[in-house]
Amino acid sequence: MKRTTRAFAAGMLFATTTLAIVHYITDEQRQNDAISQKQYEQLITERNELAEKLEKLKKETKKETKKETKKETYIYTLTIAKGEASRDIARRLEQAHIIDNAQSFLTYLDTHHLTRALRPGTYVVTSDMSYEQIARNITK
Structure with a gap:
């Protein structure tokens, strides 16, 4: 127990x-x-x-x-000759104050496979256009 x-x-x-x-x-x-x-x-x-x-x-x-x-808006008449290099076009756009940086525009064109799609002709571009708008305009 x-x-x-x-x-x-x-x-x-x-x-x-x-x-x-x-x-x-x-x-x-x-x-x-x-x-x-x-x-x-x-x-x-x-x-x-x-x-x-x-x-x-x-x-x-x-x-x-x-x-x-x-911001001032610049207007530029861009003339692209047949066979002209995209870097020359980008440089002219930069000098005309249409784009801020030629290299970034070239990178945009290259990224979207538009470098060889540039068409000869005369185009009116403005500084308030985006890279996309400029590219669409000059690759028609």
């Missing part, structure tokens, strides 16, 4: 110890989760505030840029 009582007491002690450990670990995780949740919410709030400030700055900068830079 003593043996049975001791075994029962040992079982109870083991079960109580196991439950206490599980409770302690679970409680600690809940506290960490609560702290993490608060930190997460704080980070989200800060991120939203920063995003709003960035949007305001973008809008202000855009308005100032529009006010400060009124």
